[in-house]
């Protein structure tokens with residue numbers, strides 16, 4: 394493989410995260426069909442606001458409030474909102490949930506749960522989320538669940554995330570924790586993102602990038618080369634190819 398091809402494969406992987414095969418827009422369009430609309434929406438772990446903005450663009454939300462502790466992401470989210478002329482509906486703040494006192498009709502966690510669970514256990518997280526949900530409100534959790542891996546390349550995608558510190562509960566774990574918080578899953582959909590497989594070079598880049606990202610947020614440096622060695626058998630089993638974020642499962646939960 395020549396350098397240009399390697400570069401374009403790495404760029405395709407980064408672009409995949411941004412585009413996600415249009416799944417953010419597809420999930421937002423399905424949510425937008427909720428009778429009576431989505432009301433006041435809170436997007437937790439909003440990052441650069443990609444899902445929050447997809448929801449706002451449907452016109453089904455009264456307001457969308459995106460929160461993320463990472464100031465840099467919030468600056469970008471505000472910039473993109475302005476560019477897409479959605480700033481009248483969308484607001485972004487660099488805060489965590491404990492600083493939010495309003496109630497919301499819709500709370501969303503898009504690809505955010507494994508990151509949040511690095512710093513908080515699932516039960517206290519869901520308890521504080523449920524406390525911010527209006528009585529007839531809905532909680533939307535979208536992301537990959539490890540038991541949905543269709544083959545060794547998708548399983549390796551999950552193994553890479555787990556190896557670098559993301560906490561990946563199974564769908565059954567999430568449903569059980571929602572139940573303990575007084576919520577039950579009323580809808581479930583699964584979307585294929587069309588992720589292209591990546592090779593060892595892009596996997597190593599992913600580990601290094603995620604390690605820098607976690608360190609920038611105060612985590613201790615990980616032993617990336619040790620992690621890479623431990624992943625050896627899984628890499629061999631997947632013939633050196635991984636599919637990251639290949640499938641997004643969306644759960645909608647409401648009060649029991």
Ligand SMILES: C[S@@+](CC[C@H](N)C(=O)[O-])C[C@H]1O[C@@H](n2cnc3c(N)ncnc32)[C@H](O)[C@@H]1O
Nearest residue numbers: 438439440443444461462463503504505508509
């Ligand atoms: C994968 S990213 C964002 C995905 C984003 N929702 C999207 O659609 O592109 C997960 C985000 O969770 C954020 N995060 C981590 N811990 C958090 C917390 N306690 N509260 C809110 N956000 C948190 C991280 O800063 C990160 O930006």
